[in-house]
Amino acid sequence: MSPTIKDIALRAGVSYATVSRALNNHPEVSKATREKVLHLAKEMGYRPNAIARGLVTKETRTIGLVLPDITNPFFPEVARGVEEAASESGYSVFLCNTDWSSEREEEHLHALMQKQVDGFIVAPSSDQLTHLLKILDAGCKAVFISGVISHPNSVSIIIDNVRGAQMAVEHLLKKGHRQIGFVGGVQDVATNNERFLGYRKALESWGIGLEWDCIRKGDFRREGGLAVTKELLRLEERPTAIFAANDLTALGVLQAVKEEGLAIPQDVAVVGFDDIQFASLPEIELTTIAQPKFQMGRLAFQKLLQMNKEDGPAKERIILRPKLVVRKTS
Amino acid sequence: MSPTIKDIALRAGVSYATVSRALNNHPEVSKATREKVLHLAKEMGYRPNAIARGLVTKETRTIGLVLPDITNPFFPEVARGVEEAASESGYSVFLCNTDWSSEREEEHLHALMQKQVDGFIVAPSSDQLTHLLKILDAGCKAVFISGVISHPNSVSIIIDNVRGAQMAVEHLLKKGHRQIGFVGGVQDVATNNERFLGYRKALESWGIGLEWDCIRKGDFRREGGLAVTKELLRLEERPTAIFAANDLTALGVLQAVKEEGLAIPQDVAVVGFDDIQFASLPEIELTTIAQPKFQMGRLAFQKLLQMNKEDGPAKERIILRPKLVVRKTS
DNA sequence: TTGTAGGCGTTATCAG
DNA sequence: CTGATAACGCCTACAA
Numbered sequence: 001m002s003p004t005i006k007d008i009a010l011r012a013g014v015s016y017a018t019v020s021r022a023l024n025n026h027p028e029v030s031k032a033t034r035e036k037v038l039h040l041a042k043e044m045g046y047r048p049n050a051i052a053r054g055l056v057t058k059e060t061r062t063i064g065l066v067l068p069d070i071t072n073p074f075f076p077e078v079a080r081g082v083e084e085a086a087s088e089s090g091y092s093v094f095l096c097n098t099d100w101s102s103e104r105e106e107e108h109l110h111a112l113m114q115k116q117v118d119g120f121i122v123a124p125s126s127d128q129l130t131h132l133l134k135i136l137d138a139g140c141k142a143v144f145i146s147g148v149i150s151h152p153n154s155v156s157i158i159i160d161n162v163r164g165a166q167m168a169v170e171h172l173l174k175k176g177h178r179q180i181g182f183v184g185g186v187q188d189v190a191t192n193n194e195r196f197l198g199y200r201k202a203l204e205s206w207g208i209g210l211e212w213d214c215i216r217k218g219d220f221r222r223e224g225g226l227a228v229t230k231e232l233l234r235l236e237e238r239p240t241a242i243f244a245a246n247d248l249t250a251l252g253v254l255q256a257v258k259e260e261g262l263a264i265p266q267d268v269a270v271v272g273f274d275d276i277q278f279a280s281l282p283e284i285e286l287t288t289i290a291q292p293k294f295q296m297g298r299l300a301f302q303k304l305l306q307m308n309k310e311d312g313p314a315k316e317r318i319i320l321r322p323k324l325v326v327r328k329t330s
Numbered sequence: 331m332s333p334t335i336k337d338i339a340l341r342a343g344v345s346y347a348t349v350s351r352a353l354n355n356h357p358e359v360s361k362a363t364r365e366k367v368l369h370l371a372k373e374m375g376y377r378p379n380a381i382a383r384g385l386v387t388k389e390t391r392t393i394g395l396v397l398p399d400i401t402n403p404f405f406p407e408v409a410r411g412v413e414e415a416a417s418e419s420g421y422s423v424f425l426c427n428t429d430w431s432s433e434r435e436e437e438h439l440h441a442l443m444q445k446q447v448d449g450f451i452v453a454p455s456s457d458q459l460t461h462l463l464k465i466l467d468a469g470c471k472a473v474f475i476s477g478v479i480s481h482p483n484s485v486s487i488i489i490d491n492v493r494g495a496q497m498a499v500e501h502l503l504k505k506g507h508r509q510i511g512f513v514g515g516v517q518d519v520a521t522n523n524e525r526f527l528g529y530r531k532a533l534e535s536w537g538i539g540l541e542w543d544c545i546r547k548g549d550f551r552r553e554g555g556l557a558v559t560k561e562l563l564r565l566e567e568r569p570t571a572i573f574a575a576n577d578l579t580a581l582g583v584l585q586a587v588k589e590e591g592l593a594i595p596q597d598v599a600v601v602g603f604d605d606i607q608f609a610s611l612p613e614i615e616l617t618t619i620a621q622p623k624f625q626m627g628r629l630a631f632q633k634l635l636q637m638n639k640e641d642g643p644a645k646e647r648i649i650l651r652p653k654l655v656v657r658k659t660s
Numbered sequence: 661t662t663g664t665a666g667g668c669g670t671t672a673t674c675a676g
Numbered sequence: 677c678t679g680a681t682a683a684c685g686c687c688t689a690c691a692a
Contacts, residue, residue: 002468004685015664017664018663020686021688028662030662052685053685055379055670055685057668057686060381080427087437095425110377111420115380115390115422116379255611258612281585344678344679348679350670350671380670381669386669386672
C-alpha cells in the first residue's frame with residue numbers, strides 16, 4: 001500500500017542503506033542525497049512500518065495499560081494522564097480491562113507481552129501477584145498504580161491509603177461520631193485492605209473497639225454500596241457515619257441513606273475516597289479523600305520511560321499524599 | 331528472552347517449518363512430532379512474537395480506538411464495549427484521546443497506521459473529515475461512532491441525534507414550555523449540529539420561532555454548561571426550560587440554575603442527552619435521551635471485524651433508536 | 661559518503 | 677508428513 005524503503009531507493013537511485021539513513025537523520029549522509037530522499041519520501045507518501053522497525057530495534061514504542069474497569073471514573077483520569085504523556089513521547093497505549101479478575105489480568109498481560117510492549121502500567125485487580133512477578137522476572141518493566149510490588153524492574157506509585165482512610169475516619173471522629181461503619185470494595189485488593197486498615201487504626205487510636213457488624217464488603221461500585229448500606233441501616237444500633245472504600249461506593253451509600261428516609265449528614269454522615277469528578281457536583285458535595293489521578297497517570301508513564309532509558313532501577317516506590325476534601329456529607 | 335522457533339527446532343531435532351506448523355495446529359504434522367513440539371514449547375516457555383508474525387501475515391490483531399475524551403463518561407462505556415468484544419477475539423486496542431482537536435486526531439491516526447493496526451474505531455472530534463477520508467482511501471477500514479461518513483471502507487454507527495433531540499424538546503413542549511433554550515456542545519461536531527437540528531425541528535413543528543438569544547454553545551463539559559446557562563438565566567425573558575446537548579453540559583445547567591436560586595423543574599426544566607451513569611443518581615435524576623453506549627462499542631468492533639473478514643462492504647450505516655428517559659428534572 | 665549483506669522471528673511456498 | 681528457503685520491511689555492521 002504505502003511504498004517501502006526499497007521503492008524509494010529504486011526511484012532515488014541509491015542504496016537501501018542510504019535511504020534508511022536519510023530517513024532516520026543519520027549524520028553520515030550528504031545534504032544532497034538526504035534532501036532528495038526526503039523529498040521523494042514525502043512525494044510518494046512513505047510511511048515507515050513500525051512493526052518491521054520494532055522487529056529489529058526491539059522497541060515498539062507501545063505500552064500496555066491494564067486496569068480493573070475504565071467505567072469507574074477514577075480510571076479514565078489516570079488513563080488520560082498516561083495517554084497524554086505517552087503520545088507526547090511518541091508512544092501508543094493499549095487499554096485493557098480486567099473487570100477485577102486476576103485471570104483476565106494475566107491473559108491481558110500475556111497478550112501484551114506477545115505484542116512486545118515496551119512496558120506496563122497496571123492497577124492490580126487483586127492481591128494475586130504471582131503473575132505480575134513472573135513478567136517482571138521475565139525482564140518486563142512495569143509501574144504499578146496503587147499496589148506495591150518490590151522488584152527492581154518495577155516502580156510503584158501509590159497514594160498512602162492507610163493514611164487517607166485514617167484522615168477520613170478521624171474527621172468523622174472529630175465531628176463526634178462514635179458508631180462508624182465501613183463499606184468496603186472488592187476483597188483481596190490492596191487498595192481495599194489498606195483503607196480498611198486505616199479505618200481500623202483511626203478507631204483504635206481513639207480507643208474505640210471494632211464492631212464487626214458495622215463492617216461490610218461491597219464491590220467498588222454503586223450497586224454494592226447501595227445494597228450493603230441498606231443492611232447496615234437496619235441494624236439495632238445503626239452507624240451514625242459511614243466511611244466508604246471509594247466514591248462510587250459512597251454514592252451508593254448516599255442513595256441507601258436517602259431511600260431509608262434518613263438525612264445527610266444529620267442522621268448519617270458519609271465520606272468517600274478518590275474525589276472523582278462527580279463528587280463535587282452541587283447535588284452531591286461528597287466529602288472525600290482526593291488523589292491526583294491525572295498526575296499519577298503522567299508520572300507513571302514518565303517513570304516507565306525512565307526505567308527503559310537508563311536501566312538502573314528507578315526509585316522503587318513513590319508515595320503520594322492524600323488530601324481530605326470536606327464537603328457537605330459530613 | 332523467550333525462546334524462538336529456532337531454539338525449539340534445535341532441541342526437537344526438526345525443522346523450523348515443522349515447529350511452526352505444530353504450533354499453529356496445521357493438520358499436516360504427525361501426532362508424535364506435534365506433541366513433542368508442543369511439550370517442548372511449554373517447557374521452554376515459548377511465547378510467539380506477535381510483531382514478527384504481524385510482519386508476515388500483515389495482520390496485527392490490533393485496532394485503534396480514537397475518541398475525543400475518555401474523561402467524558404459517555405466514552406468509557408463504549409470503550410468498555412469495544413475492548414471487551416476485541417479481547418474476546420484476541421484483539422488489543424490502542425486508546426487515543428484527541429481532546430476534540432482534529433489535528434491531534436490526525437496525528438493519532440497517522441501513528442496508528444504506522445503501527446499497522448487492522449482497523450479503526452473513531453468518534454470524530456470535528457466535522458473536519460478530510461483526513462478520515464484519506465485513510466479510508468488508503469485502504470484502512472474504520473467504523474465511526476456518531477458521525478456519518480459514506481465510504482465503502484467504513485460503516486457508521488450512530489444514534490438518531492435529530493430524532494433524539496426532537497423527542498427531548500417535544501417532551502418539554504408537551505409539558506407546556508414555550509421558551510426553551512439550547513445549550514450546545516463543541517461547534518462543528520456532527521453530534522452537536524444534529525442535536526441542534528432536532529431542537530429546531532421540534533420548535534418549528536409546533537409553530538414556534540427560534541430565539542437566537544436562547545441558543546448558546548458550550549464545550550460538551552460541565553464548565554461550559556455552567557457558564558453559558560448563567561447568561562441565559564439573566565435574559566429579560568429567561569427560558570423556562572433548557573435542552574442541553576449532552577449530559578455533562580446538563581449537569582452544568584443544573585448547577586447554574588441552582589446557583590441562581592431557581593427551582594428545578596418548577597422554574598426551569600432541563601433535559602440532557604446520553605444518559606450517562608450519573609444521570610440516574612437519586613441526587614440528579616436527570617431527564618435525558620439514552621443511547622446504548624456499551625452495545626455500540628461491541629457492535630462497532632464486530633462490524634470492524636466483519637469488514638476485515640469478508641471484505642465486501644458491510645452495511646454502511648447503522649442507525650440506533652434514541653430513547654427518552656423521563657426523570658425529575660422536567 | 662555510500663553500498664553490500666545479514667539478520668530480527670514468523671509464516672508460507674515449494675519440493676521431496 | 678517434512679525440510680529447505682524465500683519472503684515481510686527495516687536497521688546496521690562492515691567494507692569500499
